[in-house]
Amino acid sequence: MPPFPFSPSTMFDFELIRILGSSSSSGCETTEFKSALSKIKKNDPESWNSAWKEQASRAERIGNEAASAGFRIPAKNAFLRASNYFRAAAYMFPSNDDPRILTYSEKSIKMFIRASELMDGKVMHVEIPYEGNKKLTGWLCLPSEQEKLPGKTSNCLLGYTVLCLEGPGQGMLLKRDKIPLRPDFEVVSGYSNPELDLDLDRIAVAGAATGGYFALRAATDPRTKACVAIDPFYSMWELALTCAPQSIMKLWENGCEMNLGKTSMGVDKPSAGLRRFKDFSLDTKKDGNILERITCPVFLTGPGAETVMYASADDSTYKIEKKLVNVPASKKEVWVPVDVADGGLTAKIGAWALLGQKTFIFLDKHFGVKRAAL
Secondary structure (H helix, E strand, O other): OOOOOOOOOHHHHHHHHHHHHHHHHOOOOHHHHHHHHOOOOOOOHHHHHHHHHHHHHHHHHHHHHHHHOOOHHHHHHHHHHHHHHHHHHOOOOOOOOOHHHHHHHHHHHHHHHHHHOOOOOEEEEEEEEOOOOOEEEEEEEEOOHHHOOOOOOOOOOOOOOEEEEOOOOOHHHHHOOOOOOOOOHHHOOOOOOHHHOOOOOOEEEEEEOHHHHHHHHHOOOOOEEEEEEEOOOOEHHHHHHHOOOHHHHHHHHOOHHHHHHHHHHOOOOHHHHHHHHHHOEOEEOOOEEOHHHOOOOEEEEOOOOOOOOOOOHHHHHHHHHHHOOOOOHHHEEEEOOOOHHHOOOHHHOOOHHHHHHHHHHHHHHHHOOOOOOO
16 A cells, blocks of 8 residues: 555545545645545544535535626636546446436536636547447547647647547446447447548557546547556456456455446346456457557556555556557557556546646657657
């Protein structure tokens, strides 16, 4: 465990670092964090919910006050914090069937929309065709006109357009529509809009933890020209058997993780959910060796700190690197930091600014983007 944990619970401590780690992107205020922390009891989802609901409501009030006074940046930042706190408020409930989860999720989205309306660049809500009449929710973040590549770039998006989306088994698709996870995430259709003048010849995919697994699968699409896989797992089944920390196992015994797993996997029994884990692998009987089909540049990371919440670098990162046999060494980069300050924790929580820096340096290199040194 990292020195001076915020909570004796490994899971709570991890999520608290996740919240505080968003400070560099206006997702948290230190004093609000400290106030919430003082009211959270060990392994008590209700105290967690109450503490973050209080901070979310406070941040929303501050945002409304700033907006009424005409202060754009303080209002934007407060609404971003409110969005993050409402998201966090529902995170520890033992079941996705708790009606408060949907309420908080909707509130979190509402606060993000308020914040996005005050951002420098344009943020568009988009819907991506999925199956039948179902659509995936996405947010397309566009740099302002003067920030588009080539030329002047911002410190935030660096001239890149970013599409964030909720896939099957995530976000509102799971909480509202009950659409479960699926291993072949790459079936999600690409989004394009000819009116936006997007550069579709330089598309990258990125994801963290489970999202890193999905990013690697999406990298098999020939339209993908680069992949950023942040602390992915190689096999969810192997991860469950060998890498789940004791804290997770205790939650399983109490029914928490099992209940969440049933919902996200779309099954009725915990045992069926565990069996579905076998489908989430980069090498299956149905799909074969996924990694052999990847040819684009790959930036692959792993957690090197003592405490690992999910996949370890030895069991996943280095194993994946060896199996990327059709990606030349010059196009593979592996980053496994040890110190928590360098991104040693799972999914690089608490070090997202550094992760972003390394990610865009990698993308600039392989997309041929040249920037003048400062």
